[in-house]
Amino acid sequence: MRDPQLALLAFKESPAPQVVCSARRISECNHAFAHLFGYTREELVGESILKLYPSLSDYHEIGERCLAHLERNCYYEDERFMQHRSREIFWARARGITLTVHNPFDLMIWSFERIADTPLKTAHLTRREREISSYVVNGLSCKEIAARLNISHRTVEVHRGRIMRKLEAKNTAELVSRIVMVQHG
CATH class of the missing domain: 1.10.10.10 (Winged helix-like DNA-binding domain superfamily/Winged helix DNA-binding domain)
Known part of the structure; x- marks a missing residue:
């Protein structure tokens, strides 16, 4: 795509929830991402991604695990709980790629997908x-x-x-x- 306006439009209107983060702050997101979490794009751009986590400990633990993985690979994927604006906690699949290999959180692109069934990762629960x-x-x-x-x-x-x-x-x-x-x- 050579037309930057067309590329921006494609990103903003994509049906796949996507977000661009710099230092774990939302630099840009598309409408599908904002909708997934119950916000408008304008309410999310510039905010810490922490706003979408159920707890500060989740934010830190996932961040540490992600960073450790990104120091060896440029791609990261997991399933985790996230939090909607309504305070509902939901299970999501997150996929991210860093564009700054030497400092992975400097610039990342993420896609999120809500998972309907909440599969807690433990063999102990029925x-x-x-x-x-x-x-x-x-x-x-x-x-x-x-x-x-x-x-x-x-x-x-x-x-x-x-x-x-x-x-x-x-x-x-x-x-x-x-x-x-x-x-x-």
């Missing part, structure tokens, strides 16, 4: 436990989860209890944190 975990991490009560899944709230309580034991969580805050962090395991 399919139903993973399903319930995705509701727990978004703050739904056992009764609300039961209504969404059309099952008894007692059944949800049993599954939630098993999840707490498997993830060694003592309370709800710790459980949510462990569910978010288990994707790193």
Whole structure:
């Protein structure tokens, strides 16, 4: 593409959510990316990418893991929790490439894709436990989860209890944190 205006239009209107970051700040993003997170482009450009993470610890851990990988390769891919403007936490596939090999975070291009099923990366949780975990991490009560899944709230309580034991969580805050962090395991 020789026409820079056409190239910019193609980027902005692409159906694939894409973002250009410099030092982990959003330099530019397309409409699909902004829509994925519930913002307008104007609300995101210039902001730290931290705005889209569920927690500061997620931001730091993913950043460290990504940087370590990018020091050996120019491409990085993972699946992680991200956070919508509404505060909903969702599972996403992120793919990034650095254009500055000697300092990878100086200039990166990322694409994101929302993954419908929230597959927690642990062999210890059953399919139903993973399903319930995705509701727990978004703050739904056992009764609300039961209504969404059309099952008894007692059944949800049993599954939630098993999840707490498997993830060694003592309370709800710790459980949510462990569910978010288990994707790193």
